[in-house]
Amino acid sequence: MDWLFLPFEVSFVQRALVAGLLVSLICALVGTWVVLRGMAFLGDAMSHGMLPGVALASMFGANVLLGAALSAGVMAFGVTMLSRSGRLSKDTTIGLLFVAMLATGVIIVSHSQSFAVDLTGFLFGDVLAVRPDDLVGLGIALAIAAVISVLGYRSFVALAFDSRKAHTLGLRPRLAEGLLLGLVTLAIVASFHVVGTLLVFGLLIAPSAASVLWARRIPMIMLGAALVGSLSTVIGLLVSWYWGTAAGATIAASAVALFFVSAVASRLTRLLRPAPTTATAVPVPTNEKIEYSS
Template identity: 65%
Template sequence: MDWLLDPFAVSFVQRALWAGMLVSILCALVGTWVVLRGMAFLSDAVSHGMLPGVAIAYLMSANLLIGAALSAVVMIGGVAWVSRNSTLTEDTGIGLLFVGMLALGVVIVSRARSFAVDLTSFLFGDVLSATTADLVFLAVAAVVALVVSVVAYRPFVALVFDERKAQTFGFRPRLAHIVLLALVVLAVVASFRIVGTLLVFGLLVAPSATAYLFGRSIVPSMVLATLFGWSATAIGLVVSWNANTAAGATIAGLAVLQFFVVAGVKSSREALWGRASISNGSFGPSLR
């Protein structure tokens, strides 16, 4: 059992575990709405579209988080502009801005030879370098996401299930959508420096999508998504320690793997139940 417990005897792995758990809570609160609303592609674009802001902030010796947040806002504003001022769908606008912002970020990084945040750390972060201050910041972000989710619960529910009825009932769906986008920006910006944009997106979508397979209501789905995020974090750190792999990428990969395992088991179970029901005469046309 030493291989299982030894990693967590080290202080920086303990902090990494706490960081992953806090990110899991934050991403479960936001990711559940993202999955229900069908905003996964936009969330991915936002997470990668932060690179130009991070690069420019570094070159100007400014706060990287502010640069990331401004870049994310520009990304979202650009998508909205394309959708309103052309006949193109929102997905097309997202794809264009995704590639454009990421390309701009790579160009800036390639021109700045002294750039300290390389693309690998931007994508995967360094969860093993989490500090106490980082944990406090993530905890505050998680509390903010919780408060917003509670206060805006009914408008969010109306938005994700029937936007027209939300307008009829006076829930102001456009404002609710903007608030939801702000939560996505909060989750990505608060977490990317520690766990990287790829891990943020992995924990934002994969655990919530896995919880969605169980068909629970929203709050239980958030709890399940948190648990899936925690398990991916803990198992990922153990695997990373023993297999000498990148911690962030390992955690993100396991979060996605959980989805396919659960989906595969559920699909096999449903197939077996269907065959059993047919053999027992529960389904199918009557022979009389």
């Protein structure tokens, strides 16, 4: 079993492991709401919509995190304002802004002398080059995400399943929607410069989607997503070490692979589940509902 622990005896792999685990926990908290709310396309658009801010910050020697946050903020504000017009669907506004921001970012980056390197780092990051300061930043982001998730839990649950009911109960769905956008922005901005937008989006969606197939209570979905994301990090780093693959992309691929394993296992479990043995016919629900309670 020495092969299992040998890579993690190296200091930079240890830091990569800690970074991957922290990102997994952040994405488990945020990704659960993204999956339940159906915000996957928005998450993808937000992650790539940061490119103009990152590119401009790099060109002018400013803080890359600040540029990413401003760009993501512009994206979130644009989606919110255009969606309120009522004449365009949210998917349409997200798609338009996604293309506009990504195209603008590529145009800006194309004037740089290090176009390929900058774009590759933006997409895939460099998890094996994580510094101690990066780990501190991820820890702070995790704490903020946890506090917001706890304080906004009731509003997020109502918004995820029935926004009209949330309004009736006085839970201020628009404010909850804004906080959710803020959580998505926090997860992406805090993590992308360490692990890249590809890994962030992979850990944001795949583990939570895999957990939803099994768990019915939201805290259990978050716990399952954290476990799947952590396992993806370990598997990805091991495969990267022994096969010489890109660490960030391998972790993201591992997360998606675990989702498909979970989906197949869930399907087989349903097919092999014994039929009711009672004499009377018992209706079998086609879809299991997620419980609102914590």
